[in-house]
Amino acid sequence: MYGGFENFYNREMPVKYYRDTAVFFDRMMKKYARPYYTENNIVLDCGCGTGILTDLLAQKGYDMIGLDVSSAMLDKARENCDGSGKNILWLCQDMTKMDLYGTVAGIICATDTVNHLTTEKKLDKFFSLASNYVEPGGIFVFDVLTEEYFKEKIDGNVFFVDEDEYTCIWHGKYSEKSRICEYEITSFEKEDENYFRNDVSVRERFYGMEEITERLENVGFENIKTFGGTSFEKVDKNRGRIYFVAAKPKIKLKK
Numbered sequence: 001m002y003g004g005f006e007n008f009y010n011r012e013m014p015v016k017y018y019r020d021t022a023v024f025f026d027r028m029m030k031k032y033a034r035p036y037y038t039e040n041n042i043v044l045d046c047g048c049g050t051g052i053l054t055d056l057l058a059q060k061g062y063d064m065i066g067l068d069v070s071s072a073m074l075d076k077a078r079e080n081c082d083g084s085g086k087n088i089l090w091l092c093q094d095m096t097k098m099d100l101y102g103t104v105a106g107i108i109c110a111t112d113t114v115n116h117l118t119t120e121k122k123l124d125k126f127f128s129l130a131s132n133y134v135e136p137g138g139i140f141v142f143d144v145l146t147e148e149y150f151k152e153k154i155d156g157n158v159f160f161v162d163e164d165e166y167t168c169i170w171h172g173k174y175s176e177k178s179r180i181c182e183y184e185i186t187s188f189e190k191e192d193e194n195y196f197r198n199d200v201s202v203r204e205r206f207y208g209m210e211e212i213t214e215r216l217e218n219v220g221f222e223n224i225k226t227f228g229g230t231s232f233e234k235v236d237k238n239r240g241r242i243y244f245v246a247a248k249p250k251i252k253l254k255k
């Protein structure tokens, strides 16, 4: 899906965005998960892409697992984190079938990775696995794009980036009926005197806030909170992104 696009993705994503996301996740962990237990310090970055966020969270002291279905994205992640001194476990797996070694204190699934699950069945499978792997008292954090974003910002529009070493053009098409947004991305990357062309198609699906909340509750998450941004803004669908924080109920010990 993202193969051949990893260099471009890596260069274009703003580091400030990842720093803000890392701070947001860390605050949520300290507020909701830490009061209940301290032993498990493992965090899963699900659909970790090029690993920038994984590395930032490792720098904050979490024992990180970076999981992605794309080996090309994971190669870039390893390259990015090489030399950071942190021992990150990288797993090339589909998150709808993920198989971890044990439970984790938290899961982060950032930058509309959840929208990449294009059927309700896949979404439910992922939520159910996330619920299995997050320890009681732990949290699951992710963001999704709103339908307003797909309709107003993406549908029918063409985008481009033109630098000396590479050029990338992409356009998006959103169908309200299928709720699917299809992106066609073409990039030209300079190697010596030649430019190499690469074509990638990415599909995302829109899921509404209420249906996501219901599906999270169905698999055992509770205390579900939504925000419009990483500074805890109120949800505003026109801003384009909604952040979810869901908690796994802590075990109630009998007296």
Ligand SMILES: C[S@@+](CC[C@H](N)C(=O)[O-])C[C@H]1O[C@@H](n2cnc3c(N)ncnc32)[C@H](O)[C@@H]1O
Pocket (backbone or CB within 6 Å): 001, 002, 013, 046, 047, 048, 049, 050, 053, 067, 068, 069, 070, 073, 093, 094, 095, 096, 109, 110, 111, 112, 113, 116, 117
């Ligand atoms: C938009 S990128 C986000 C990457 C990263 N989370 C970030 O914040 O930059 C979506 C990522 O999800 C991965 N992905 C998509 N579907 C997946 C699946 N079923 N299982 C695991 N990873 C998946 C893609 O390979 C890609 O790296």
